[in-house]
Amino acid sequence: MFAAATGTIIPVRPEETVDVLGEPWVAETIGLPPDEEGPVVATLVSRCSERPTGRAVLHVHGFADYFFQTGYADWWLERGYDFYALDLRKYGRSLRPHQTPTFITDLHDHFAEIDLAWWRITERDGHTAPGSVVLSGHSTGGLVTALWAHHRQSDGLGALVLNSPWLDLQGAPWTRTAAAGRLLDRAGRRQPLRELQRDVSGVYGRSLHRDHSGEWDYDLTWKPIESFPVRLGWLRAIRQGHAEVHAGLSVLVPTLILSSAATLYPTDLDDDAHSHDVVLDVPQIRRWAASVGPHVTYVAVDGARHDVVLSLPHVREQVYDQLDRWVTAYVER
Numbered sequence: 001m002f003a004a005a006t007g008t009i010i011p012v013r014p015e016e017t018v019d020v021l022g023e024p025w026v027a028e029t030i031g032l033p034p035d036e037e038g039p040v041v042a043t044l045v046s047r048c049s050e051r052p053t054g055r056a057v058l059h060v061h062g063f064a065d066y067f068f069q070t071g072y073a074d075w076w077l078e079r080g081y082d083f084y085a086l087d088l089r090k091y092g093r094s095l096r097p098h099q100t101p102t103f104i105t106d107l108h109d110h111f112a113e114i115d116l117a118w119w120r121i122t123e124r125d126g127h128t129a130p131g132s133v134v135l136s137g138h139s140t141g142g143l144v145t146a147l148w149a150h151h152r153q154s155d156g157l158g159a160l161v162l163n164s165p166w167l168d169l170q171g172a173p174w175t176r177t178a179a180a181g182r183l184l185d186r187a188g189r190r191q192p193l194r195e196l197q198r199d200v201s202g203v204y205g206r207s208l209h210r211d212h213s214g215e216w217d218y219d220l221t222w223k224p225i226e227s228f229p230v231r232l233g234w235l236r237a238i239r240q241g242h243a244e245v246h247a248g249l250s251v252l253v254p255t256l257i258l259s260s261a262a263t264l265y266p267t268d269l270d271d272d273a274h275s276h277d278v279v280l281d282v283p284q285i286r287r288w289a290a291s292v293g294p295h296v297t298y299v300a301v302d303g304a305r306h307d308v309v310l311s312l313p314h315v316r317e318q319v320y321d322q323l324d325r326w327v328t329a330y331v332e333r
Contacts, residue, residue: 015028015029016028019093020093020219021045021068021070024047024048025045025046025070026045026046026047027043027045027046027093028043028044028045028046029041029043029094030042030043030116030117032112032113033112037098037099037100037103038096038098038099039096039098040089040090041089041094041096042086042087042088042094042113042116042117043086043087043092043093043094044084044087044117045067045084045085045087046082046083046084046085047073047077047082048077048082048083049076049077049078049080049081049083050077051080052080052082053079053081054126054129054132055080055081055082055127055132055133055134056081056082056084056121056134057073057076057081057083057084057134057135057136058084058086058114058118058133058134058136059072059073059083059084059085059086059137059138059141060085060086060135060136060137060138060141060142060144060145061085061086061087061088061091061138061139061141062138062139062140062141062142062164062166063102063166063227064101064102064223064224064227064228065091065138065139065140065141065222065223066087066092066093066218066219066222066223067085067086067087067092068216068217068218068219068223069307069309069310071309071316072309073085079327081134082121082125084117084120084121086113086114086117088113088141089104089109089110089113090102090103090104091222092219092222093222095222100193100231101228101229102228102231102234103193103231103233104233104234104237105188105233105236105237106237106240107143107238107240107241108147108151110144110148111147111148111151111152114144114145114148115152118133118154118156121133121156122156127156128156129156130155130156130158131155131156131157131159131253133154133156133157133158134158134159134161135149135157135159135161136160136161136162136163137161137162137163138162138163138164138165138307139164139165139279139280139306139307140166140238142162142163142164142165142166143165143166143167143238143242143245144241145160145162146160146162146245146249146251146292147241147244147245147249149249149251149253150250150251150292150293153250153252157253158253158254158331159253159255159256159327159330159331160251160254160255160256160293161255161256161258161323162255162256162257162258162292163259163307163309164277164280164285164306164307164308165257165285166238166242167242167245167285167287167288167291168242168245168246168284168288169239169242170279170280170281170284171281184232184236184239185236185239187232187236188232188233188235188237189233189236191232191233192231192232192233192234192236193233194231194233195229195232196229196231196232196235198230200226200227201265201266201267202225203266203267203268203273203278204273204306205224205225205226205227206225206269206273207269207273207274207278207305208305208310209225212225212269213269213274214310216310245288245291245292246288247291248291249291249292249293250293250294251292251293252293252294253293253295254295254297254326254331255292255293255295255297256296256297256299256322256323256326257285257289257296257298258299258301258304258308258319258322258323259277259280259282259285259286259298259299259301259304259308260276260277260282260300260301260303260304260305261282261301261302261303261304262276262277262282263276263281263282263283264276264278265278274305275303275304275315277304277305277306278306279306280306282300285298286298286300295330297330299326301318301322302315302318303315303318304318304319
C-alpha cells in the first residue's frame with residue numbers, strides 16, 4: 001500500500017514492486033534515455049510514514065553504494081516524513097549487466113533521475129507545499145545533491161542534509177594541483193573508461209559488513225568490500241563537480257553537513273577503523289562546507305564512520321541527536 005501526503009491509502013501502483021528490502025518498501029524503475037552502453041534506468045525506493053505530515057525525504061547514496069540504510073529512514077519515518085531513496089543509474093538496483101558500474105562522464109547527467117524522482121514525490125505523491133522535501137546525500141551523493149540543489153533552486157526544497165559529502169579529492173596534495181587537473185582532464189576525455197590504478201584495503205567494507213567485523217547486511221555485488229574500479233572519465237566528472245563547489249554554490253535552504261571528527265587510513269581492522277572516516281579527508285569537508293551556501297551548519301561527530309549513520313551504536317545516537325537538534329531548529333520551525 002502507499003500513503004499519499006494527505007494520509008489517503010491507495011494500492012501499490014502497477015509500476016511499483018515490493019523492494020528487495022521487503023514490505024512495506026516498494027521500488028519503481030525509472031526509464032532514462034540510453035547512453036553509449038545501452039538502456040539506462042534509475043530506481044526509486046520508498047516507504048510511507050504511518051502518520052504522514054505532508055513532508056518527505058529524498059536520499060541519494062554514495063560511490064560503490066546503494067540504499068540499504070533503513071535505520072536512517074526509520075528516523076525520518078517516525079517523525080512523519082515519507083521516505084524515498086534513489087539508486088542512481090549504474091548503481092545498486094539500477095545496475096544492468098551491459099553497464100560499467102558507477103560510470104558517468106558528467107555529474108549533471110544524474111540530474112535527470114533526480115528531476116524525475118522529484119516530480120514523483122512532489123507532483124504525483126502530493127508533497128507540493130513549498131519547502132516540504134528534505135534532500136539528503138552521502139559522500140558522492142552529497143556532491144551530486146548539492147550541485148542539483150544549486151542548479152535547480154526548487155521551491156519544494158526545504159533543507160539539505162549532507163553526510164560526509166565528497167567536496168575535494170583526498171590523498172597527496174599534488175593530486176589537487178592545476179597541473180594534475182589538466183592531466184586528468186586530457187586523459188579523462190581521451191580514455192574515459194581507462195581504470196585508475198589504486199590500492200584499496202577493503203578496511204571500510206569489512207568494518208561494516210556482518211560477514212566481517214560489522215553489523216550491517218547488504219548486497220556485496222552492489223557494494224563490494226573492495227569497492228568498484230575508478231575510471232578516468234568518471235574521476236574527471238568528479239573533479240569538475242569539485243571545481244563548482246570550490247567556486248561557491250548558492251544553496252539557499254538550511255544545510256546540515258555531518259562528518260566524522262577525524263580521518264585515518266588504517267590497513268587493518270582495529271579500533272581506528274571503526275571510529276574514523278577511512279575514506280575521505282575530514283579537514284577537506286570542513287574546509288569546503290561553507291562553499292555550499294549561506295546557511296550551513298557543520299557538525300563533526302567524534303568516533304563516526306565515513307557513513308555517519310552506520311557508525312557504532314553509541315556514536316549513531318550522537319548523530320541522531322545532532323540531526324534532531326538541527327531539524328527542530330531549522331526545518332520544522
